[in-house]
Amino acid sequence: MTTFRTSPGMRDLLGDDAARRRAFDSAFVTVVGAAGYEQIVPPILEDIGVFSRIGEATDVVSKEMYDFVDRGGRHVALRPEQTASVCRAFVEHRPSLPYKAWYSGPNFRYEKPQRGRQRQFDQVGVEVLGTDDPYADVEVIAIGWDFLTSLGLADVDLVLNSLGDPEDRRRFSEAVGEHLRAHVGELSEQSRETLERNPLRVLDSKRAEDAPIIAGAPRIEEFWSPEAAEHFAAVRDGLDRIGVPWRLDGGLVRGLDYYRRTTFEFRSGALDSAQNALGGGGRYDGLVEDLGGPATPGIGFAIGVERTLIACDVESVFPGPAGGVEVFVVDTTGGSEALALSTELRRAGRSVDRGFGGRSMKAQMKAADRSGAELALIIGEDEAASDTVTARFLRGVRPQEQWPRAETAARVAAALAESKPPEMTES
RNA sequence: GUGGGCGUAGCUCAGGUGGUUAGAGCGUCAGGUUGUGGCCCUGAAGGCCGGGGGUUCAAGUCCCCUCGCUCACCCCA
Numbered sequence: 438m439t440t441f442r443t444s445p446g447m448r449d450l451l452g453d454d455a456a457r458r459r460a461f462d463s464a465f466v467t468v469v470g471a472a473g474y475e476q477i478v479p480p481i482l483e484d485i486g487v488f489s490r491i492g493e494a495t496d497v498v499s500k501e502m503y504d505f506v507d508r509g510g511r512h513v514a515l516r517p518e519q520t521a522s523v524c525r526a527f528v529e530h531r532p533s534l535p536y537k538a539w540y541s542g543p544n545f546r547y548e549k550p551q552r553g554r555q556r557q558f559d560q561v562g563v564e565v566l567g568t569d570d571p572y573a574d575v576e577v578i579a580i581g582w583d584f585l586t587s588l589g590l591a592d593v594d595l596v597l598n599s600l601g602d603p604e605d606r607r608r609f610s611e612a613v614g615e616h617l618r619a620h621v622g623e624l625s626e627q628s629r630e631t632l633e634r635n636p637l638r639v640l641d642s643k644r645a646e647d648a649p650i651i652a653g654a655p656r657i658e659e660f661w662s663p664e665a666a667e668h669f670a671a672v673r674d675g676l677d678r679i680g681v682p683w684r685l686d687g688g689l690v691r692g693l694d695y696y697r698r699t700t701f702e703f704r705s706g707a708l709d710s711a712q713n714a715l716g717g718g719g720r721y722d723g724l725v726e727d728l729g730g731p732a733t734p735g736i737g738f739a740i741g742v743e744r745t746l747i748a749c750d751v752e753s754v755f756p757g758p759a760g761g762v763e764v765f766v767v768d769t770t771g772g773s774e775a776l777a778l779s780t781e782l783r784r785a786g787r788s789v790d791r792g793f794g795g796r797s798m799k800a801q802m803k804a805a806d807r808s809g810a811e812l813a814l815i816i817g818e819d820e821a822a823s824d825t826v827t828a829r830f831l832r833g834v835r836p837q838e839q840w841p842r843a844e845t846a847a848r849v850a851a852a853l854a855e856s857k858p859p860e861m862t863e864s
Numbered sequence: 865g866u867g868g869g870c871g872u873a874g875c876u877c878a879g880g881u882g883g884u885u886a887g888a889g890c891g892u893c894a895g896g897u898u899g900u901g902g903c904c905c906u907g908a909a910g911g912c913c914g915g916g917g918g919u920u921c922a923a924g925u926c927c928c929c930u931c932g933c934u935c936a937c938c939c940c941a
Contacts, residue, residue, distance in 0.1 A: 741941025806901040
């Protein structure tokens with residue numbers, strides 16, 4: 438018999454891992470919901486043209502796309518990221534401005550898998566379309582920062598840069614290319630290859646032999662237009678105003694071609710430097726137009742879920758919820774009593790589990806213990822005959838009691854209310 | 865895509881230079897307690913040793929191929 442396992446770079450999330458993933462989402466929703474963002478759920482599959490606009494020169498588009506021709510002859514692809522999809526949806530539906538949206542879901546890139554780099558990976562993110570206000574940049578960055586902080590992460594750096602306007606970026610790229618080609622003999626082999634494809638990305642190199650040449654390279658700020666410089670100054674002032682710490686890095690060049698002006702990255706000191714980016718984003722004022730829409734400015738970020746959870750593990754924060762039920766029903770009369778009682782309690786709003794298969798009381802009690810339940814409700818021959826249940830308290834010293842069957846739901850409610858600490862009231 | 869390391873029970877791992885029925889801890893199940901979990905004790909189930917081929921009287925162990933994971937590079941979240 439052949440067995441199957443997950444495809445390379447894809448994995449199952451069970452039990453606690455799935456619960457943690459859900460809690461991660463919910464922490465994100467708390468932050469973006471508080472800022473007036475609405476959810477968008479674009480399809481996972483799009484016409485490949487949607488993603489080509491990310492940049493034909495990028496690896497993400499040129500080498501890593503999961504694309505195929507469907508039965509109708511359409512050339513489609515699984516999304517490698519979601520910004521392009523959101524912009525396509527924006528053009529298709531034209532929501533009112535500014536359009537502030539958040540998303541959470543899987544993306545696909547055909548790469549060699551590694552820890553913190555899956556072929557199917559989840560991202561959460563936000564996009565703001567329709568305003569070029571620098572304080573929109575600040576809001577977006579602050580949301581990312583506050584979200585990571587809310588998870589308990591402490592060892593995170595916000596790295597900031599501005600690529601200027603498209604013309605600035607083009608001139609800068611040219612000047613950098615010129616400089617690097619003048620020193621091509623001193624560059625590392627990898628950087629020489631990168632130079633051919635995208636000179637700016639050489640600035641990202643962390644190899645020691647490249648450092649002196651990079652240090653002597655032209656600096657981006659010399660190429661900023663007055664407008665771009667002013668925009669970036671406002672972004673930095675805004676971050677200072679709300680106490681989000683940042684660090685300038687003129688070498689920050691993100692992987693996708695559509696960025697202009699503000700770019701940023703959240704880096705974790707808890708991860709290896711090769712994969713220390715938890716997420717990042719920037720301004721992409723031309724993308725909506727590239728997708729056939731009206732000239733519309735945009736800014737957003739995406740945060741990698743798996744990688745961020747690894748950082749949480751290293752920092753020992755965000756363990757995720759414990760799970761479990763409140764009540765476990767033990768039935769040694771054959772199971773129909775547990776069926777009836779657990780259904781009744783569930784309909785009354787309690788979380789209840791029970792055993793199957795008519796196992797011994799000892800086995801059922803073990804299961805009750807493992808279920809995490811506060812309370813075990815036991816129905817044996819005696820209880821069935823006397824129309825009662827035995828309530829056994831699993832987490833404390835309270836002795837077990839016998840309750841009239843008809844009062845069970847009310848008694849359970851009272852017992853659970855007593856064992857829980859009083860709810861804190863929001864001020 | 866390139867190179868290194870590693871694949872033994874559900875999980876974490878032992879298994880010098882090849883040598884009968886492949887082990888431990890944890891977990892699971894059952895019993896010790898003929899109606900009571902956690903602690904303790906006893907027992908059981910559970911592996912074609914990632915897959916295929918080769919060398920050998922004999923392969924978990926050596927060789928080749930392959931798949932997967934992992935690390936580095938590349939790239940990126």
